[in-house]
Amino acid sequence: METNKPDKVNPVEPDKVAAGEQEGPSRRELLVKGGKIVAGIGVASLLGNLGNWALSYAADKEPIKIGILHSLSGTMAISEVSLRDTVMMAVEEINAKGGVMGRMIKPVVVDPASNWDLFAEKAKQLLLQDKVSVVFGCWTSVSRKSVLPVFEKNNGLLFYPVQYEGEECSRNVFYTGAAPNQQAVPAVDYLMSKEGGGFTKFYLLGTDYVYPRTTNKILRAMLLAKKVPADSIMEEYTPFHHQDYQTICGKLKKFAAGGGAAVISTINGDSNVPFYKEFANQGLRAEDAPIMAFSVAEDELRGMDTSALVGHLAAWNYYQSVDTPQNKQFVANFKAYCKKNNLPDGEKRVTDDPIEAAYFGVYIWKQAVEKAASTEVDKVRKAVYGSKFLAPGGEIMMDAANHHTYRPVLIGEILADGQFKVVSRSKGLVKPEPWSEYTNPDKGCDWVGHQGTYQK
Amino acid sequence: MSTSFVCLVEKRFTIMMIFLGRTAATLSLIGLFLFSVQSWAIAGEADEPGATPPVVSSIEQALSQVTSEDESVRDAAIRTLVDQGDAGLLPRLEQIRANADRSTRQAIKPLMDSLKNRANLTSPSTDVRRSAATDLGSAGRVWAIPWLEAAAANEPNKWVRYTMEESAALLRLASDDPLVRTVAAAKLGELCSQNGVTALKKLVAVGEGTEATEPEKVVAKAAGEAIQRIENWGFWSNVIETCFRGISLSSVLLIMSLGLAIVFGLMGVINMAHGELMMVGAYATFVTQQCFMAWFPSDVFDWYFIAALPIAFLAAASSGLLLEATVIRFLYGRPLETMLATWGVSLVLMQAARVYFGDLTAVIAPGPLRGGAQVMIGVYLPYNRIFIIGLSIVCVLAIYYTLFGSNLGIRVRAVTQNRNMSACLGIPTRKVDSYTFAFGSGLAGIAGWALTMVGNVDPGLGQNYIVDAFMVVVTGGVGKLAGTIVASLGIGGLNKLIEPSFGAVYGKVFILVLVILFLQWRPSGLFAMKGRSADS
Numbered sequence: 001m002e003t004n005k006p007d008k009v010n011p012v013e014p015d016k017v018a019a020g021e022q023e024g025p026s027r028r029e030l031l032v033k034g035g036k037i038v039a040g041i042g043v044a045s046l047l048g049n050l051g052n053w054a055l056s057y058a059a060d061k062e063p064i065k066i067g068i069l070h071s072l073s074g075t076m077a078i079s080e081v082s083l084r085d086t087v088m089m090a091v092e093e094i095n096a097k098g099g100v101m102g103r104m105i106k107p108v109v110v111d112p113a114s115n116w117d118l119f120a121e122k123a124k125q126l127l128l129q130d131k132v133s134v135v136f137g138c139w140t141s142v143s144r145k146s147v148l149p150v151f152e153k154n155n156g157l158l159f160y161p162v163q164y165e166g167e168e169c170s171r172n173v174f175y176t177g178a179a180p181n182q183q184a185v186p187a188v189d190y191l192m193s194k195e196g197g198g199f200t201k202f203y204l205l206g207t208d209y210v211y212p213r214t215t216n217k218i219l220r221a222m223l224l225a226k227k228v229p230a231d232s233i234m235e236e237y238t239p240f241h242h243q244d245y246q247t248i249c250g251k252l253k254k255f256a257a258g259g260g261a262a263v264i265s266t267i268n269g270d271s272n273v274p275f276y277k278e279f280a281n282q283g284l285r286a287e288d289a290p291i292m293a294f295s296v297a298e299d300e301l302r303g304m305d306t307s308a309l310v311g312h313l314a315a316w317n318y319y320q321s322v323d324t325p326q327n328k329q330f331v332a333n334f335k336a337y338c339k340k341n342n343l344p345d346g347e348k349r350v351t352d353d354p355i356e357a358a359y360f361g362v363y364i365w366k367q368a369v370e371k372a373a374s375t376e377v378d379k380v381r382k383a384v385y386g387s388k389f390l391a392p393g394g395e396i397m398m399d400a401a402n403h404h405t406y407r408p409v410l411i412g413e414i415l416a417d418g419q420f421k422v423v424s425r426s427k428g429l430v431k432p433e434p435w436s437e438y439t440n441p442d443k444g445c446d447w448v449g450h451q452g453t454y455q456k
Numbered sequence: 457m458s459t460s461f462v463c464l465v466e467k468r469f470t471i472m473m474i475f476l477g478r479t480a481a482t483l484s485l486i487g488l489f490l491f492s493v494q495s496w497a498i499a500g501e502a503d504e505p506g507a508t509p510p511v512v513s514s515i516e517q518a519l520s521q522v523t524s525e526d527e528s529v530r531d532a533a534i535r536t537l538v539d540q541g542d543a544g545l546l547p548r549l550e551q552i553r554a555n556a557d558r559s560t561r562q563a564i565k566p567l568m569d570s571l572k573n574r575a576n577l578t579s580p581s582t583d584v585r586r587s588a589a590t591d592l593g594s595a596g597r598v599w600a601i602p603w604l605e606a607a608a609a610n611e612p613n614k615w616v617r618y619t620m621e622e623s624a625a626l627l628r629l630a631s632d633d634p635l636v637r638t639v640a641a642a643k644l645g646e647l648c649s650q651n652g653v654t655a656l657k658k659l660v661a662v663g664e665g666t667e668a669t670e671p672e673k674v675v676a677k678a679a680g681e682a683i684q685r686i687e688n689w690g691f692w693s694n695v696i697e698t699c700f701r702g703i704s705l706s707s708v709l710l711i712m713s714l715g716l717a718i719v720f721g722l723m724g725v726i727n728m729a730h731g732e733l734m735m736v737g738a739y740a741t742f743v744t745q746q747c748f749m750a751w752f753p754s755d756v757f758d759w760y761f762i763a764a765l766p767i768a769f770l771a772a773a774s775s776g777l778l779l780e781a782t783v784i785r786f787l788y789g790r791p792l793e794t795m796l797a798t799w800g801v802s803l804v805l806m807q808a809a810r811v812y813f814g815d816l817t818a819v820i821a822p823g824p825l826r827g828g829a830q831v832m833i834g835v836y837l838p839y840n841r842i843f844i845i846g847l848s849i850v851c852v853l854a855i856y857y858t859l860f861g862s863n864l865g866i867r868v869r870a871v872t873q874n875r876n877m878s879a880c881l882g883i884p885t886r887k888v889d890s891y892t893f894a895f896g897s898g899l900a901g902i903a904g905w906a907l908t909m910v911g912n913v914d915p916g917l918g919q920n921y922i923v924d925a926f927m928v929v930v931t932g933g934v935g936k937l938a939g940t941i942v943a944s945l946g947i948g949g950l951n952k953l954i955e956p957s958f959g960a961v962y963g964k965v966f967i968l969v970l971v972i973l974f975l976q977w978r979p980s981g982l983f984a985m986k987g988r989s990a991d992s
Contacts, residue, residue: 258654273912281838
């Protein structure tokens with residue numbers, strides 16, 4: 001509860017003031033010290049913009065509060081806890097290097113408990129009561145939809161780190177995960193290409209909620225546009241927590257007979273294991289009909305019995321196996337962080353796409369705050385546009401107007417150890433398009449030249 | 457023998473000579489001698505002198521030509537390699553491929569796949585042989601036909617032979633000769649091959665076209681007949697598969713409702729934590745597996761699953777005993793409070809599992825329960841499902857024996873029918889209650905153990921199954937085991953009957969609506985208790 005109180009930040013934090021001193025003198029001393037610094041650096045300010053920064057440094061040394069809105073209990077905890085850990089790690093790194101504009105970052109962690117209504121409530125609490133400058137959070141689309149009105153009404157700022165179905169263009173959200181044209185569409189493009197196997201029949205299989213439905217709507221439109229006959233596209237949904245995939249695998253077998261068929265899976269969460277198991281047990285192989293999954297990443301695979309999954313595919317914008325020096329460092333840091341803080345599974349933890357997106361989201365915000373020299377949402381927002389950052393998986397760039405992120409697209413093959421081998425990589429970064437060219441060709445998203453979603 | 461020995465000795469001698477730097481005359485003399493011995497040996501080995509060296513060189517030549525810019529040269533080279541090469545060339549091709557440009561890489565890929573699959577056709581593992589045959593069939597390279605036919609002739613396994621013949625026929629279907637195509641189509645029809653339907657349909661379409669020639673029409677007719685035959689077979693195999701799926705789902709439903717049928721059905725306790733007792737069984741299986749991994753040699757690993765059965769039963773039974781002694785015993789006869797209290801317990805257990813085990817939990821299926829048995833063309837019965845069907849039958853028999861054939865069973869039935877009277881007759885009702893509850897909980901543990909074979913092990917496992925389990929017990933009629941069995945068969949079968957045409961989501965909706973309607977009509981379920989029971 002302590003962290004949630006509307007605290008008038010107590011300047012006497014033991015690590016900042018010499019031990020044993022009283023509150024009064026220490027504050028005075030602090031101010032004096034600050035004054036000295038101002039005086040010292042004030043001279044330097046003549047040289048440039050530095051003075052501004054120094055003034056603000058002295059004026060409010062109080063930490064900047066940020067909110068972390070990820071489920072720590074309930075069904076989504078399995079995925080979201082890792083994102084909380086990642087954001088905390090990024091904050092620790094930033095604080096260790098002197099914070100943002102010389103101010104420490106103080107995370108306020110709340111637990112919306114995988115409950116969509118609670119997400120909105122907790123978001124309200126973060127914005128109005130804790131007055132955080134920015135919130136990092138949400139995983140499922142339904143939780144994002146639930147907090148959206150809160151952020152828009154109170155002009156908050158949310159960094160959303162997970163790939164999603166698109167068709168959204170909020171002024172108060174930055175989407176660091178993939179839009180449909182950065183994951184689903186290139187994945188199917190790859191399957192249709194000669195190099196990807198030249199597949200001609202597609203079985204779109206998903207859990208019954210907004211993300212799979214919208215994604216499959218886009219994919220169907222795309223396949224039809226590419227002259228795939230309608231009877232070569234099958235679409236099927238299962239309820240959440242579906243466990244019995246016998247009938248579906250039977251249908252799939254019939255569909256795949258004769259070759260050229262691929263499965264596009266948007267199955268979510270705990271239904272994946274029964275599905276892959278049944279698929280293998282009915283005598284189907286990855287060579288007969290590969291399963292291209294959009295919701296299976298390293299974090300879900302660790303601890304899973306991967307024997308039934310080897311050879312199947314996934315599409316993401318980052319894998320732990322991406323070979324860049326900064327990624328090696330990032331993976332090592334993450335494992336070390338989990339071990340040091342005694343988080344469950346410690347060193348066995350892995351990184352994946354949403355984790356990377358959550359991580360660089362914090363840095364994008366930091367850069368923007370430093371550029372804007374303010375934590376005010378309106379100024380920060382402008383500073384985010386077009387900013388770049390060398391993320392673990394390579395350099396990424398925020399779009400100049402549509403609040404989404406330029407990212408590379410990687411197709412990976414599942415290996416026995418739960419890691420991915422990259423089999424295809426996009427040329428450079430892919431521009432994010434929240435409104436798909438296939439389902440909404442006339443719509444665009446622009447917060448600079450237009451007011452959000454506009455008609456082209 | 458003796459010559460080669462001499463040759464060897466001489467060779468060594470030669471090297472020594474060189475090393476020592478003796479005169480050139482000696483060297484050349486011995487070299488001459490060596491050469492003559494060697495050429496004699498080669499001529500002796502190969503019956504036709506001079507035949508072997510050109511083959512070696514033609515492969516070498518082809519290997520150097522596969523990287524050629526000229527497509528026809530490259531194709532000819534690939535052809536040569538296919539005809540004369542074997543899997544031994546793979547490392548070299550891999551090397552060539554690594555350095556080649558994109559078009560060459562793509563040209564070499566099918567060649568390498570073919571050679572690899574050809575080698576795999578003689579692998580000792582049936583799965584590998586079968587995969588290789590399927591791949592050769594779907595790759596569409598005519599050169600694989602003789603390989604497949606040769607392999608099929610020596611193939612001991614019926615289904616692998618089937619796949620080889622099917623693949624060969626599929627490849628022949630692309631032949632230029634209409635007669636070959638007709639024979640191949642007939643063969644596919646005979647084999648009832650689902651994989652052939654797409655290609656056959658194309659032939660039919662060609663034959664029905666306006667510009668079809670006479671032979672094409674003949675082929676189309678044969679293809680049409682084959683399709684008819686395949687579809688006929690497909691219909692029946694579908695019927696059989698649907699029946700199996702229905703039975704399999706029923707057995708899953710049955711095994712998870714058996715424990716509940718005793719706890720809720722016989723004792724009248726609404727235990728919302730029943731699902732979490734299944735979870736306890738599943739986690740007990742997981743823990744046993746981890747112990748086997750850590751402490752036992754890997755060749756006995758598969759036995760962990762057998763060892764986990766009593767452990768899962770005892771773990772769940774003792775949790776049940778504890779639950780009964782600490783919570784439920786104080787709430788007998790107060791269903792609402794029992795429900796709320798046990799629901800609270802279920803939440804506690806779930807979060808405890810989440811905190812303690814996290815998400816790094818997966819039970820690896822033991823070897824014999826992986827994969828499936830092919831019983832007919834196109835019909836696979838997964839071993840894990842056959843296993844669960846068998847297990848549910850065994851459990852039902854065990855319960856019937858316990859309840860109707862043992863002393864404990866008589867007491868249990870007596871207490872559940874009339875508690876006061878049984879107490880009067882000297883039955884320790886308190887003890888019987890806790891044993892019955894523990895037994896029901898233990899059955900939940902067994903269900904959890906078995907369900908690790910089809911689903912995952914996670915804290916939400918109980919929640920996934922509990923609703924279905926209650927539905928089965930209520931529909932079957934509270935207090936009647938036979939009702940539970942019939943209801944699970946009915947619900948499982950109906951679900952699988954509806955699902956193919958309406959999809960999984962509506963399948964579930966339909967079932968729920970049907971259950972509601974049914975309960976309107978017969979509120980006490982399929983098999984209603986007759987006469988006076990303890991509750992009424």
